[in-house]
Amino acid sequence: MFRKTIGLFSLAIVVLLIAGCGKNKTSITLAGSTAFQPFAEKLAEQYMSTHANVSITVQGGGSAVGVQSAISGAAQIGMADLVVLPEEAKQLTPTIVARDGIALVLNPANKVINLTMQQVREVFNGKIKNWKEVGGADSPITVVSREAGSGTRSSFEQIVTEISLTKDALIQDSNGTIRETVANDPNAIGYLSHGLLNEKIRAIKIDDQECTTELITAGKYKIVRPIFLLVKGDPQGEVKNFIDYILSAEGQNTIKTTGLIPAK
Amino acid sequence: MSLIGERGVRRILAVTAFSAISALLLIALFILNEGLPFIFRYGLHDFLLKSDWDPQAGKFGIYPMVAASLWVTFGAMVVGAPLGVAGAIFLSEFVPKSVMRVIKPTIELLAAIPSVVYGFIGVMVLAPLIRTQLGGPGLSLLAASIILGIMILPTVISISIDSIQAVPQSYREGSLALGATTWQTIHMVTVRAAKSGIIASIILGMGRAIGETMAVIMVAGNAVKIPHSALDSVRSLTANIALEMSYATGLHRQALFATGVILFVVIIILNSFAIVVLRKRVYKK
Amino acid sequence: MRIHPRYTQRLAVTILGGATLLTLAVLVFIIVFVLEKGLPVVNFRFLLTNAEDMGRSGGIFTTLIGTIVLPLLAIIVAAPLGISTAVYLTEYTLETKVTKIIRFGTDCLAGIPSIIFGLFGFIFFVTTLGLGWSILSGGLTLAFMILPTIIRTTEEAVKAVPKSYRQVSFSLGATRWQTVKRIILPNALPGILTGIMLGIGRSIGETAAVIFTAGSSLRLPTSIFDSTRTMAVHFYILAREGLSSENAYGTAATLIIAVLAINLTAYWMMGRFIAKRS
Numbered sequence: 001m002f003r004k005t006i007g008l009f010s011l012a013i014v015v016l017l018i019a020g021c022g023k024n025k026t027s028i029t030l031a032g033s034t035a036f037q038p039f040a041e042k043l044a045e046q047y048m049s050t051h052a053n054v055s056i057t058v059q060g061g062g063s064a065v066g067v068q069s070a071i072s073g074a075a076q077i078g079m080a081d082l083v084v085l086p087e088e089a090k091q092l093t094p095t096i097v098a099r100d101g102i103a104l105v106l107n108p109a110n111k112v113i114n115l116t117m118q119q120v121r122e123v124f125n126g127k128i129k130n131w132k133e134v135g136g137a138d139s140p141i142t143v144v145s146r147e148a149g150s151g152t153r154s155s156f157e158q159i160v161t162e163i164s165l166t167k168d169a170l171i172q173d174s175n176g177t178i179r180e181t182v183a184n185d186p187n188a189i190g191y192l193s194h195g196l197l198n199e200k201i202r203a204i205k206i207d208d209q210e211c212t213t214e215l216i217t218a219g220k221y222k223i224v225r226p227i228f229l230l231v232k233g234d235p236q237g238e239v240k241n242f243i244d245y246i247l248s249a250e251g252q253n254t255i256k257t258t259g260l261i262p263a264k
Numbered sequence: 265m266s267l268i269g270e271r272g273v274r275r276i277l278a279v280t281a282f283s284a285i286s287a288l289l290l291i292a293l294f295i296l297n298e299g300l301p302f303i304f305r306y307g308l309h310d311f312l313l314k315s316d317w318d319p320q321a322g323k324f325g326i327y328p329m330v331a332a333s334l335w336v337t338f339g340a341m342v343v344g345a346p347l348g349v350a351g352a353i354f355l356s357e358f359v360p361k362s363v364m365r366v367i368k369p370t371i372e373l374l375a376a377i378p379s380v381v382y383g384f385i386g387v388m389v390l391a392p393l394i395r396t397q398l399g400g401p402g403l404s405l406l407a408a409s410i411i412l413g414i415m416i417l418p419t420v421i422s423i424s425i426d427s428i429q430a431v432p433q434s435y436r437e438g439s440l441a442l443g444a445t446t447w448q449t450i451h452m453v454t455v456r457a458a459k460s461g462i463i464a465s466i467i468l469g470m471g472r473a474i475g476e477t478m479a480v481i482m483v484a485g486n487a488v489k490i491p492h493s494a495l496d497s498v499r500s501l502t503a504n505i506a507l508e509m510s511y512a513t514g515l516h517r518q519a520l521f522a523t524g525v526i527l528f529v530v531i532i533i534l535n536s537f538a539i540v541v542l543r544k545r546v547y548k549k
Numbered sequence: 550m551r552i553h554p555r556y557t558q559r560l561a562v563t564i565l566g567g568a569t570l571l572t573l574a575v576l577v578f579i580i581v582f583v584l585e586k587g588l589p590v591v592n593f594r595f596l597l598t599n600a601e602d603m604g605r606s607g608g609i610f611t612t613l614i615g616t617i618v619l620p621l622l623a624i625i626v627a628a629p630l631g632i633s634t635a636v637y638l639t640e641y642t643l644e645t646k647v648t649k650i651i652r653f654g655t656d657c658l659a660g661i662p663s664i665i666f667g668l669f670g671f672i673f674f675v676t677t678l679g680l681g682w683s684i685l686s687g688g689l690t691l692a693f694m695i696l697p698t699i700i701r702t703t704e705e706a707v708k709a710v711p712k713s714y715r716q717v718s719f720s721l722g723a724t725r726w727q728t729v730k731r732i733i734l735p736n737a738l739p740g741i742l743t744g745i746m747l748g749i750g751r752s753i754g755e756t757a758a759v760i761f762t763a764g765s766s767l768r769l770p771t772s773i774f775d776s777t778r779t780m781a782v783h784f785y786i787l788a789r790e791g792l793s794s795e796n797a798y799g800t801a802a803t804l805i806i807a808v809l810a811i812n813l814t815a816y817w818m819m820g821r822f823i824a825k826r827s
Contacts, residue, residue, distance in 0.1 A: 038603060041603060042602075057766075057768075060510070061510050062510055064512070064513045065510065065513075068513055140399075142401040147486075147507045147508045148317075148318065148319040148320055148508055148516070149319060149320075149508055149512050149513075149516060154320065167487060167488060167489040168487055168489060168496075168497070169487055170401060170403060170485040170486060170487055170497050171485075171486035171487060171488070171499065171507065172486070173481070173507045173508075173510075174789070174790060175790075176789060176790025176791050176792065177789045177790060177791075179791055180387075180789065180790070180791040181403070183791070184387065184388075184391070184392065184402075185395065185401065185402060185403075187395075187401070188401075200791070270724050270725065270726050273726045274637075274641055274725075274726075276633070277633045277634075277636060277637035277641055278637055278641070280629075280630050280633040280634055280637065281633070281634045281637040281638060281651055282651065283630040283631075283634055283696060284630075284631075284634060284651065284654050284655040284658050284696050284697055284700060285650065285651055285654030285655070285658075287658060287693045287696060288654045288657055288658045288661070289654075290669075290673070291658075291661065291665065291666070291669045291693070294669050294672045294673050294677075295665060295668060295669055295672075298668075298672055346568070347568050347571065347572050348572070350564065350565045350568035350569065351565075351568055351569040351572045351573075353565055354562075354565035354566055354568065354569040355569060358562060358565065358566065367573070369812055370576075371576065372743065372746065372747065372750075372812065373750075373808055373809060373812050374576050374579075374580075375747060375750050375751070377579065377580075377583075377754060377804075377805060377808070378753070378754035378755070378756065378780075378781040378784065378785075378801075378804060379754060379755075379756065380754075380756050380781055380784055380785040380788065381579070381583060381754075381784065381801050381804070381805075382579070384784075384788045384797075384801075385579055385582060385583075389582075414575055414576075414579075417572055417575075417576065418576075421572070422743075422747075423702075423705075426702075426705055426709075426740070426743075427705065430705070430708070430709045444554075445554045445555065445557075445558040446558060447554070447557055447558040447561040447562070448554055448557075448558075450561075451561075461705065464701070467656065467659075467660070468659055468660075468701075470660070471659055471660030471661070471662075474660075474662060475660070475661065475662025475663055475664065475665070476662070476663075477662065477663060477664040477667075477756075477757040478756040478757055478785055482789065502662055502664045502757070505664050505668065506664055506667075506757055509668075509761075521668065524664070524665055524668050527662060527664075527665060528661070528665055531657070531660045531661060531662065531665075532657055532660075534660065535656055535657045535660045536653075536657075539653060539656055
């Protein structure tokens, strides 16, 4: 019986190997920021549809991985969404390709519509524990944050300042899981990339400023971070072409329609 | 096989018999190699017993995760072991063989349902129930215990049934002939004879519970905090590794491997303990 | 106070029966929950088209391939090793220090969390051996993981073969290997297959160890050195990131049906085998 299975298996491998031959493409790997990953995939899809000779792979991993893999060469382009780039990123050429607002989100069942920056700080520090303290219903606040090392979390904490996260905070490891957790819990508050808002959750105003593309562009909504593409040395060849494409009117338009803020 | 001969076969089998232990040693070697340097540098005492986990600030105390892992596993055992063993006894001793033949494969099938499916049901069904009925964030120690308890059921039931059925029929007949009731026969004769298998099934279940990662990440909420009640959100050792691994670099990454070392050691200690208990009882018989 | 055995008997039956019913009810609920939401999504188109837009739309074809190839590789590596280990332990040696160490090692390996296998596979196969995130790394890691399951169940199955069978075989002049080959393994086969099925089941459902070693690429793998994504990983990503609950349930339902098919095949094989022998 095993001989038969092994036979079938090796046959399958041979078929797959043959199927894999005959491709001769330039391949580019992007790695890093999970916040920018879905947009990068969309941009890559569009780019590949007009440039058949290029194959672009987009991987997540987080901003730290973006910096690391660009340095090590594991990826030609690193993606990072940090307010301040780390020291070791000095050897890389950064290009801001977009900006991203960080929205504070609640469950749609929650009636609170506005928090001041100070209130946000105290909620995440665990000083404000109940929604009634900020004008909501009498129910405990469930703080949802990102894991240590997340670019979104460090950006959020750097912009809001003086945050030492409450130990009661639930921790989720991506924008999507934050969104799901908040969507499932009427008492929850979390934060995520402005580009990933959807109908399951509701973004609130910070200091009476709504988290919209217009107000972010106008500089009125304060929680915004840049998105960097990092390349070792000067961008060349297809890598440069792809970055240029992202910065072109068409690329920036994609960024805008998918919910991010254009670089300029 | 006649080409190899009787002695050759023995030799080949003897070599392959070391596959599992070699695998274990290889794993130990690589995990220790990545994690131990950090533990020596940071200090085992601080690493294990400080309750501050703030990698950005260079604080790496995993006491809350150790406590959480032990509680979650304990909770899963409380939920899963009695149900599983009771189910196994009932199915093998009170249910007709023909029905058993359908039910046992069905239960074994459940062992193959991915843990993430259990986790997802925990998030969609159990957590909201706990939040509305009992309070707290819902994603909690209790939710994790129940989900893990359910997850280990197929393992416990399936292996317990096998060992109960392996008890020779003559044992039961002897006991019944002496005038014992079915229940007396079961708990005085059958279960005792099948004890090593039943305990083995619980050990395997325990291994699955303490080692489960994805389902726990989904239902436990992952707060870094020593639990004060079953409704608190907790983060297990496994969750700590999987949550932060993809983002971690430098010291942070080493600390996660060190968390793996602790998990590894805890598991080895638990297993050794269970194995010793198992041996003792076998000898007593 | 002594309660009459007849009442303890009744009490015991009620409690045991209740526990069994509760268990079955919970397990049936889980299956029905998933199938009810997932089955309407599953059709040939869903199975045979690739995922689009990170899985928000499209099907699950590439993850289907990943789910077939990874456990297959794991079993091909682990089954021969596991079965021969078990045969050696039960038939070829007496209880010695060495067998005790081997058993201890096997039990310990069984308890090692999948995340540790993931970390190990990542450091050893992916990084040190340079295999990268690939089917090979993932399959080998899974093989390590299911080895103890196969050893343990095979051991139980082999032990369950009555002593008298061996005595008859030896008295007819058969050697030990002949006895193992002709008497013990065939009689223990149903148990061994159960172990293999449990192993396949565990590899199909595994997420933590697979994500760290085989990666999560949605591309169709062209060789065993390519990264792949299994259905379990796909479901995890879809469900947790809230990408598409429809496709998530569809994936989960497919997974459950696949496992059901594997099990039925195994039982059919077992049945045919038993019929042939009698």
